[in-house]
Amino acid sequence: MTPAQLRRRSRITETVVEMLEETSPDSIQMRDVAERSGVALGTLYRYFPAKPQLLAAAMAAWNDRLSQRLAAERRRRPDRDARAGDVVERVVRLYVRQMKAFQRGPYFARLEVELQTCRDPFVVETLVERSAVNRSAVLEAMEGIPAERARLASLAIGSTMLNSLVLWTTDRIRFAEALRNVEDVCRLVLSDRPASS
Amino acid sequence: MTPAQLRRRSRITETVVEMLEETSPDSIQMRDVAERSGVALGTLYRYFPAKPQLLAAAMAAWNDRLSQRLAAERRRRPDRDARAGDVVERVVRLYVRQMKAFQRGPYFARLEVELQTCRDPFVVETLVERSAVNRSAVLEAMEGIPAERARLASLAIGSTMLNSLVLWTTDRIRFAEALRNVEDVCRLVLSDRPASS
DNA sequence: ACGAATAAAAGAACGTGATTCTATTCCGCT
DNA sequence: AGCGGAATAGAATCACGTTCTTTTATTCGT
Numbered sequence: 001m002t003p004a005q006l007r008r009r010s011r012i013t014e015t016v017v018e019m020l021e022e023t024s025p026d027s028i029q030m031r032d033v034a035e036r037s038g039v040a041l042g043t044l045y046r047y048f049p050a051k052p053q054l055l056a057a058a059m060a061a062w063n064d065r066l067s068q069r070l071a072a073e074r075r076r077r078p079d080r081d082a083r084a085g086d087v088v089e090r091v092v093r094l095y096v097r098q099m100k101a102f103q104r105g106p107y108f109a110r111l112e113v114e115l116q117t118c119r120d121p122f123v124v125e126t127l128v129e130r131s132a133v134n135r136s137a138v139l140e141a142m143e144g145i146p147a148e149r150a151r152l153a154s155l156a157i158g159s160t161m162l163n164s165l166v167l168w169t170t171d172r173i174r175f176a177e178a179l180r181n182v183e184d185v186c187r188l189v190l191s192d193r194p195a196s197s
Numbered sequence: 198m199t200p201a202q203l204r205r206r207s208r209i210t211e212t213v214v215e216m217l218e219e220t221s222p223d224s225i226q227m228r229d230v231a232e233r234s235g236v237a238l239g240t241l242y243r244y245f246p247a248k249p250q251l252l253a254a255a256m257a258a259w260n261d262r263l264s265q266r267l268a269a270e271r272r273r274r275p276d277r278d279a280r281a282g283d284v285v286e287r288v289v290r291l292y293v294r295q296m297k298a299f300q301r302g303p304y305f306a307r308l309e310v311e312l313q314t315c316r317d318p319f320v321v322e323t324l325v326e327r328s329a330v331n332r333s334a335v336l337e338a339m340e341g342i343p344a345e346r347a348r349l350a351s352l353a354i355g356s357t358m359l360n361s362l363v364l365w366t367t368d369r370i371r372f373a374e375a376l377r378n379v380e381d382v383c384r385l386v387l388s389d390r391p392a393s394s
Numbered sequence: 395a396c397g398a399a400t401a402a403a404a405g406a407a408c409g410t411g412a413t414t415c416t417a418t419t420c421c422g423c424t
Numbered sequence: 425a426g427c428g429g430a431a432t433a434g435a436a437t438c439a440c441g442t443t444c445t446t447t448t449a450t451t452c453g454t
Contacts, residue, residue: 002451004450004451005401008402029439029440029441030440030441030442031440031441039402039403040402040403040404040405041403041404041405041442041443042401042402042403042404042405042443042444043401043402043403045441045442045443046401046402049442050441050442051440051441051442113314114314116363116367117310117311117314117363117366117367118367119366119367119368124367124368124369127369128369149385152381152382152385153385155357155360155378155382156353156356156357156382156385156386158360159353159356159357159359159360159361159382160352160353160356160357162356162359162360162363163352163355163356163359163360164356166313166314166359169314169316170313170314170315170316170321171316171321172321172324172325181352184349185349185352185353185356188346188349188350188353188386189353189385189386192390193389193390199422202430205431226410226411226412227411227412227413228411228412236431236432237431237432237433237434238413238414238432238433238434239414239415239430239431239432239433239434240430240431240432242412242413242414243430243431246413247412247413248411248412248413395454396453396454397452397453397454398451398452398453399450399451399452399453400449400450400451400452401448401449401450401451402447402448402449402450403446403447403448403449404445404446404447404448405444405445405446406443406444406445406446407442407443407444407445408441408442408443408444409440409441409442409443410439410440410441410442411438411439412437412438412439413436413437413438413439414435414436414437414438415434415435415436415437416433416434416435416436417432417433417434417435418431418432418433419430419431419432419433420429420430420431420432421428421429421430421431422427422428422429422430423426423427423428424425424426424427
């Protein structure tokens with residue numbers, strides 16, 4: 001892929017990211033994406049053979065942007081590092097950060113849900129990659145917890161986060177409740193609790 | 198609603214349930230539903246103003262059928278009652294049963310996921326109703342656990358179940374793993390565990 | 395620097411499936 | 425009998441993703 005092509009490609013995904021800041025994934029049309037990113041419809045389809053793949057790529061771009069911001073933040077304030085504080089605190093911080101990002105970009109939350117439930121193999125592939133990256137961050141924050149238990153805990157927390165996003169984006173709960181769900185489940189699965197709490 | 202209309206309505210939903218036994222929700226077409234249930238397309242739309250509502254109604258019908266079967270089973274084998282065994286056992290039994298039902302009807306699993314992420318207010322309404330019914334069954338099985346903790350536990354387990362269904366239906370894990378996820382999370386959130394497990 | 399190849403542009407055309415509309419016929423009721 | 429609300433049958437509409445066609449740049453090997 002030539003540099004010009006890479007530029008074109010990322011111009012497209014950036015356009016979609018911009019659009020997702022103000023509209024929902026399913027009201028974004030391929031035509032509009034092509035137009036707004038100054039590319040012909042055929043070209044758009046050369047780069048992204050189907051809409052879900054385009055959206056998945058945009059989601060990945062958004063994610064990368066956030067990771068970079070996170071890394072920069074860490075350099076500035078090492079006290080918020082994934083190693084600061086006790087396990088529960090660290091993990092909560094990690095997930096709360098993700099939730100807050102979704103709060104700022106509700107259409108990204110919808111998209112996340114849509115992609116998670118998407119059967120397109122290409123999309124699944126990008127999901128698997130993203131979850132691998134994510135897993136390592138979570139396991140880092142859970143350092144000190146036995147592997148099997150960490151796996152289960154992150155499954156439970158991740159599932160709760162996704163479910164809370166679903167409930168939030170379908171107006172069944174408010175964002176504050178969604179956030180609290182995630183925090184509470186973190187504590188539930190991570191804290192050693194006395195035999196009768 | 199006249200009895201004839203009730204009959205017509207349930208003939209439609211039964212047709213959809215039948216179809217869901219062999220095809221995925223999105224390859225079910227409104228035309229076919231109308232035809233197979235011996236009703237005109239316009240009539241179908243009179244009863245169900247949009248496809249998701251029809252699917253939601255079918256899901257509800259399937260659910261009811263299962264609950265009835267469950268109730269019958271209980272009458273026959275009281276040892277499997279929601280009150281038999283310790284808490285963990287009871288809750289596990291409850292969720293495993295649901296998972297197995299989805300295993301038998303994989304397209305219902307897909308539909309469940311699709312409905313959960315659906316924004317149509319009518320669909321959300323039926324979901325809320327179903328979750329209320331479900332909540333009471335879960336709380337019954339969790340008798341003896343403090344209310345707040347029970348709420349959290351069922352949130353975590355329910356979320357894990359949904360997420361596992363998603364992972365399964367998108368071929369990211371096998372059914373056995375999905376099942377194990379749910380069981381393991383049940384144990385994780387329900388058992389009192391020693392301070393260093 | 396020249397002529398294939400390959401990529402991009404521009405936009406028309408296609409296809410699918412949900413939804414809506416129209417004209418007609420049927421039923422239950424008084 | 426006769427009125428009004430269902431139901432029928434099926435055509436018509438519509439939105440959008442996807443594909444195709446034609447024309448115009450680029451790229452690249454030599």
